Amino acid sequence: MESQTKILIIYTGGTIGMVKDAKTGVLKPFQFENLMKMIPSLAMLNYQIDSHCFDPLIDSSNMDPVYWAGLVDIIEKKYEGYDGFVVLHGSDTMSYTASALSFMLQNLNKPVIFTGSQLPLGMVRSDGRENLVTAIEIAAATEDETPLVPEVCIYFENQLFRGNRTHKFNAENFEAFRSPNYPVLADAGVYIKYNRNAIHKPNFKKLKANKKLDTNIAILKLFPGISEKVVSSILHIPDLKAVIMESYGAGNAPDSDWFVNLIADAIEKGIIVLNLSQCQGGSVMMGKYETSIKLLDIGVVGAYDMTTEAAVAKLMYLLGNSSDKREIEKKLQKPIAGELTITN
Ligand code: ASP
Numbered sequence: 001m002e003s004q005t006k007i008l009i010i011y012t013g014g015t016i017g018m019v020k021d022a023k024t025g026v027l028k029p030f031q032f033e034n035l036m037k038m039i040p041s042l043a044m045l046n047y048q049i050d051s052h053c054f055d056p057l058i059d060s061s062n063m064d065p066v067y068w069a070g071l072v073d074i075i076e077k078k079y080e081g082y083d084g085f086v087v088l089h090g091s092d093t094m095s096y097t098a099s100a101l102s103f104m105l106q107n108l109n110k111p112v113i114f115t116g117s118q119l120p121l122g123m124v125r126s127d128g129r130e131n132l133v134t135a136i137e138i139a140a141a142t143e144d145e146t147p148l149v150p151e152v153c154i155y156f157e158n159q160l161f162r163g164n165r166t167h168k169f170n171a172e173n174f175e176a177f178r179s180p181n182y183p184v185l186a187d188a189g190v191y192i193k194y195n196r197n198a199i200h201k202p203n204f205k206k207l208k209a210n211k212k213l214d215t216n217i218a219i220l221k222l223f224p225g226i227s228e229k230v231v232s233s234i235l236h237i238p239d240l241k242a243v244i245m246e247s248y249g250a251g252n253a254p255d256s257d258w259f260v261n262l263i264a265d266a267i268e269k270g271i272i273v274l275n276l277s278q279c280q281g282g283s284v285m286m287g288k289y290e291t292s293i294k295l296l297d298i299g300v301v302g303a304y305d306m307t308t309e310a311a312v313a314k315l316m317y318l319l320g321n322s323s324d325k326r327e328i329e330k331k332l333q334k335p336i337a338g339e340l341t342i343t344n
Contacts, residue, residue: 005047005140008082010074012067013057014090016117016128027120038121039129047140052078060090060097060116065316068100069211075105075112076209084111084139084147088132091116091168091176094154098163099313100213102152102337107205111139112152114163118174127174131156134188141192151200151338153185160186162198164310164339167280180281181305181341200338214241214319217312221246221278228258235266242272242315242328244308251275251284251302252291264298270325274332276303276311283343301329304340314339 011017011032018027032053042049052074058067075085089097098114105112115135117128135155141148152163157175165182186194216239220231235243243266247253253263253275267273275295277284283305286292303311314336318328334342 005084005142006082007047007049007084007086007136007139008078009049009051009086009088009136010071011051011053011057011088012060012063012071012090013054014060014088014092014094014116015120016088016115016132017057018120019122020120039132041129042133042136045133045136045140047136049136050082058090060093063090063093063097065100065213065215068097068104068213071097072101072104072209072211075101076207079110079207082110083142084113086132086135086139087112087114089114089116091118091156095163095166095168095177095307095309096313098152098154098166099307099310099339100317102162102164102310102339103313103317104210104213105152106208106210107203108152108207109147109150109202109204111141111147111149113139113149113160114152114154115156118172118176127157130158134158134192138186138188138192141194146202148194148196149185149199150202155188158188159184160188160192160194162338164313164337165307167307167309169280178280181283181307182338210317210321212320213316215316216241216319217244217315218242219244219246219308219312222248222253226254228262231259231262235262235271240271241319242274244274244276244303244311244315245300246278246308247275247284247292247295248278250282250288250292251277251286251295252289253295255291255294260294260298263295263300267299272315272325272329272332273300274303274311274315275300276306276308280307281305283341285343301332304333304342306340310339 121128
């Protein structure tokens with residue numbers, strides 16, 4: 001007899017499990033047992049579904065690298081005992097957490113599917129029921145006894161995405177996430193149609209959980225009129241090791257002397273400057289326009305088509321595991337978990 005599929009749901013918090021406080025009308029989390037009661041149809045899946053709840057449950061605005069390490073720890077400890085994992089997480093920072101886990105869970109050969117909802121399960125029109133049920137189905141899906149999606153994903157409103165390619169782009173629509181630079185991994189309609197060519201293949205190596213992260217990074221978002229004192233104060237943050245410079249278009253930035261000199265001084269001091277475009281779609285191509293040639297010359301590193309969310313997580317992960325600037329810069333420009341596409 002085939003053994004029963006085992007899925008672990010890790011409930012971190014977020015809208016999916018919230019109820020309205022009768023007195024204040026404010027949304028607050030409720031306990032997981034209630035969440036299971038809301039979806040009696042889960043029993044029809046005939047899987048063994050266990051749960052692990054964060055205590056306290058958190059709104060994902062409070063997510064941070066300590067919680068990421070906690071999540072990795074739970075998955076590492078439970079890895080052998082389960083066929084797949086579903087992480088219930090607030091949508092606000094879901095892309096950051098999914099990105100972080102894609103780097104921290106090396107040699108992942110089982111599905112880790114993040115989901116949540118825009119409306120609490122307790123509400124009649126909640127999107128949470130479908131999101132949760134399908135996420136569980138995807139986490140359990142196999143072919144030739146091998147998981148179909150052995151990677152960290154986000155499932156939301158009928159679409160499965162590679163987690164480190166996503167971005168939350170809508171605060172109201174049920175369709176809250178986009179993956180502007182990588183195809184959807186599966187579409188869930190009457191059938192769940194997997195885009196097999198886009199999904200990681202399992203490597204059958206042993207899972208290596210890496211919980212070392214370094215948060216000494218900053219984001220410098222450019223805008224017309226940004227002043228020298230703003231740029232300078234960011235680049236002079238004590239202990240700063242890396243800056244994500246959110247530039248324009250294909251990686252362009254002002255070519256005024258004060259700006260270029262500040263960036264060059266920071267790089268000389270040992271700070272990594274990662275050039276990432278404010279455009280959601282497309283890739284950084286330094287050198288395409290005159291306004292980015294100088295950046296290339298002074299040692300700015302291009303992020304290709306990475307999302308800000310993936311870049312934040314990747315930098316924390318790389319800085320946590322090495323102090324060799326060159327090595328980190330090299331790794332930033334190569335995919336570790338399918339987070340970027342090399343275009344040139
Ligand atoms: N504020 C909530 C959170 O991110 C929103 C959600 O769950 O989607 O935790």
